[in-house]
Amino acid sequence: MTRPPTGAAPDYLTGLNPEQLAAVLHEGGNLLILAGAGSGKTRVITTKIAWLIRERGLPPESILAVTFTNKAAAEMKERACRIEPACERANLRTFHSFGAWLLRRNADLAGVDKNFTIYDDDDSTSLMRAALPNLNRPEAARLAHAVARAKDYHLTPDSPELGSMFKSFHDFRRCYADYERRLRATGNVDFGDLIAMPTRLLETEQALRDRLHSRFRVILVDEYQDSNVAQFRLLKALAGPDSYVCVVGDDDQSIYRFRGAEVQNIINFPEIFPNTATIRLERNYRSYQSILNLASSVVAQNQGRLGKTLKAERSGGRKPELAVLMDGNEEASYCIRLIDKHVRSGGSFSDIAILYRTNAQSLAFEKAFPPAGIPYRLVGALRFYEREEVKDLLAFLALLANRRDEIAFRRVVNKPSRGIGDTSVDLIAEEAFAGDGNFIAAAAGASLKTAKARAGLSAFIALLDGMAGQLTPQAAAEPADQAAGQTNAPAGSGLARLVEYCAKESGLLDYHKNQDEIAGSQKTANIDELINAASDYPATITGLTDFLEAVELDRAMSSGELHAEAVTLITMHNTKGLEFPMVVVTGMEQGLFPRDNEEGEDLEEQRRLLYVALTRAKDELYLTYCRRRLFRGRILDCLPSRFLAEIPGKLLDTTGGKLDLSVSAAM
Secondary structure, rough: OOOOOOOOOHHHHHOHHHHHHHHHHOOOOOEEEOOOOOHHHHHHHHHHHHHHHOOOOHHHHHHHEEEEOOHHHHHHHHHHHOOOOHHHEEEEEEEEHHHHHHHHHHHHHHHOOOOOEEEEEEEEHHHHHHOOOOOOOHHHHHHHHHHHHHHHHOOOOOOOOHEEEOOOOOOOHHHHHHHHHHHHOOEEEEHHHHHHHHHHHHHHHHHHHHHHHHHHOEEEEHHHHOOEEHHHHHHHHHOOEEEOOEEOOHHHHOOOHHHHHHHEEOOHHHHOOOEEEEEEOOOOEEEEEEHHHHHHHHOOOOOOOOOOOEEEOOOOOOOEEEEEEEOOHHHHHHHHHHHHHHOOOOOOOEEEEEEEHHHHHHHHHHHHHHOOOOEEEOOOOHHHHOHHHHHHHHHHHHHHHHOOOOOOOOOOOOOOOOOOOOHHHHHHHHHHHHHHOOHHHHOOOOOOOOOHHHHHHHHHHHHHHHHHHHOOOOOOOOOOOOOOOOOOOOOOOOHHHHHHHHHHOOHHHHHHHHHHHHOOOOOOHHHHHHHHHHOOOOOOOHHHHHHHHHHHHHHHHHOOOOOOOOOOEEOOOHHOOOOEEEEEEEOOOOOOOOOOOOHHHHHHHHHHHHHHHHHOEEEEEEEEEEEEEEOOOOEOOOEEOOOOOOOOOHHOOOOOOOOOOOOOOEE
């Protein structure tokens, strides 16, 4: 890199605190940025990317920056481009979209269809049932989830560790192998494959590895504490001998172990990546010191932390409050009083978040808020791309892109009803697997018993042919290194017409319109919205696969938006990356948070979860403890959470009665 002339610092570096500036300007060895909650890490990452391009003359295409959600990736790109427009050409994306990009460009090496679609959890469950027909759907879902976890740990059906890690499943190795054979036959991938398959390619294909080492000179990873074993191995494979690797994260905010996240990845980073410097971002721009002191006292109980001390840049603030309440009903009433007081004082409903450990805890608030005139938004409700009518149309599009897609074929071949029963579908599947896996070719040659089934199948094939006719020939070959998802199609282009054609000609539009009339739902409005979403893509096979990929990555990685003028009801896990002027952390009872059987690393992760929950609060923080709670139809007495016993009494104001923490402290 060429050094810029000495002189005044660029304007965009002004306003950075000394630690932030040091992180932006660091070069040479690798870098771990240990970024506490509310410390401005996104500004540091985006400024560093812009600085590397503008001041160091690094080609934008040589920078790879990855994070975990589409929202975070989009924000990263938008903020970096505000400083330096050339950042548009850098590879700023999620781990999984990078994996999809790499697989599409090396489909033959990977053994997948170049137009593969990405199976979500529901698709994987359906595929597991197809591979193992004796399973019911809940059993298939459990197995599919276990396979996903195995891929997070980069384990294959042949991995020796498989048996000990998944010993609660009977013959898991065989089930995993049967699932993989069925998946490979479709030419498609599941979500775990987007990390596992590129990693295997890079670890085994020297020429490909050398090309990527040459291309990506700088690799940045955000939220590194959320990375799993497979993502760690992907990073190791991507990092060449001359690569500059910078990871940003906070070991105290590692809360996704149940998804395979491995906190040791960030703790051991300086040992695994040589010549690593560590810079701590400890200045907090979000919360008052009283909130930070409370949160820090909780997580300080954990062992083996990298350690940091958060210091508030905002002065003032009131002490957090713990409310001792009789039961869940009084807890809801307490929250209503807090909300009413806040709104009467000029605040907004959207300033407030009610946090809980489990989704089931939201019900009391959902019942109590409407009579009190409190609007609420429940985070975690069914997302747009998970709705029946949307998935139906997407299945048609997936089958058009890849005619080996068994799950898409089974979903729509008889929807709306065409008189094609399960026996006929199984017969077509047998024919497909006996040949090259093409379900449409197998359907065209199938000998079905009834005239109705034959007519329905002919209509289905004609529909797909008609859809194919809506696609225009590729105007030009796609550049080999163009990043997937960076389509620059004009709004209103032809893919929307294809989706509209499919909705009408398949009968799905009329089918769901009828459902709307019966149930008062808004399924047709959702179909219209999907048509709108497709308008950004051209009516080519590449446009189609780019659209399907964007949909699946959004479906899997979306973190949701919080724009409504309403109180937010949300699990603690879903609050990651969010902040609110007022936060109420509910359910601080032993057995609920934490559970009684959580010890060791599980218990430490629950402390980190509480730390994340507490540090979402900007101005006011409240906690609740109920002496009794309804559980499975029975009223149970509850002890205070052991976490409350770990907090120095001077950090909390307690209301509602005296709290005996002696038993909790002994746990």
